[in-house]
Amino acid sequence: MHAFKRAVAPVLTFALALAIEPALAGSSETGSGGADRLVGGNGPDQIEALGGNDVVRSLAGEDRVNAGTGNDTVDGGADADSIDGGDGDDRLQGGPGNDRIVEERFGDDRIWGGEGDDLIKANRGNDQIWGGPGNDTIYGGPGKNVVDCGDGDDVLYYQRAGTARRSTGCERKVREDSTIQGRVCGQGGTDDADALRGTSSGDVCRAGGGNDDIEGAGGSDRMFGEDGNDRVFGRFGNDVMYGGTGDDELQGGRGADRIFGGEGADHLVGGYGRDRLVGGPGDDRLEPGWGEHGEIVDCGPGKDLAVIGPGDRTRGCEGVRRGG
Structure with missing residues (x-):
């Protein structure tokens, strides 16, 4: 290698x-x-x-x-x-x-x-x-x-x-389970593992149960992981993302995103815009990302770690580390 x-x-x-x-x-x-x-x-x-x-x-x-x-x-x-x-x-x-x-x-x-x-x-x-x-x-x-x-x-x-x-x-x-069939957000998720993708318009994606993978697209999307250990990725709009219950991974894209981890040990990453991150109950890791400074990080209940840059604001975080 x-x-x-x-x-x-x-x-x-x-x-x-x-x-x-x-x-x-x-x-x-x-x-x-x-x-x-x-x-x-x-x-x-x-x-x-x-x-x-x-x-x-x-x-x-x-x-x-x-x-x-x-x-x-x-x-x-x-x-x-x-x-x-x-x-x-x-x-x-x-x-x-x-x-x-x-x-x-x-x-x-x-x-x-x-x-x-x-x-x-x-x-x-x-x-x-x-x-x-x-x-x-x-x-x-x-x-x-x-x-x-x-x-x-x-x-x-x-x-x-x-x-x-x-x-x-x-x-x-x-x-990863390569047998999972991809679905567009409008079809909705099931109680099994789903892979949902957005369109060029603003979508509402509800994954349902299972360990799901949601990815937005060109619009300002609203994405809900719901039950399970989900992965939620924004792309080019001002997205709103909810992990729901479970240990979720959520990452914003280009845009001013609002990211909510929900219950569980979640990993939240902001992306390129001026984002707001809310951890929720559980031991979370929150990183505003590499976009504009002055982002808001609200850790919530649990033993959380926030990795922040200049001008970022934190609330309720047990650990804070300067990361860029």
Whole structure:
């Protein structure tokens, strides 16, 4: 596994050395549909690479990169970036910062999270994933993957037994049930384990019983995990998330989210906007995330830990740690 770790970064460094001169501030860049070399600025960038085998470098700033189809190479640079590889055999690197790196479609990918508490989600394909330093959450997907979680308190969710055998450095490994059928939020959940997904509109997602997986989409969604140990992820709207009963994991996305853990030992992470986190009863861990400062953290009953940044406000937290 260490040979893989040494091999990924030089490939990216060589390819990205060909990039054009960057802008001084944040920018919006769109590819041609062919093989493009795109570079952002030193602020928050929006880069749409479209088709072709593209090379993308976003430098500093909280950037959003959609690589599109093709065998792409993406370097997110410093700060908390959101990278979607799209179709193709991609090489995706987050760099320093709490990054969200997603391979939503097909391809045999190489993904390197870099420093920071990263969220990495692979999909179909035989992927190589290195989390790097930090407390990472990695979803391997259904492919024949090789995973090195790296240093930190990392969690690997996997679907194939071989992925667990080929993984190193992961503090926790959780087997996912690949037989669960995906449903849109409007269909509602059942008392079994469900995987609910939002749409481009504002959705109401009620998972019901079971250990469920809910992911919002483009709208401002309301998501309810209800009973069970659920995972709830926001994306691009101003979402409201409720874990319900059970030991839940809730993470906001881009937007001013309100996140409620409910009963149980929950893990709440804010995301990119000015969020409000409410732990509820139980021994919770609350992290406002890497967005705007001045976020509100209300721990509630239990032995809770809040990991906060400058200007964040806490209430009822037994433990408080400065994290950024």
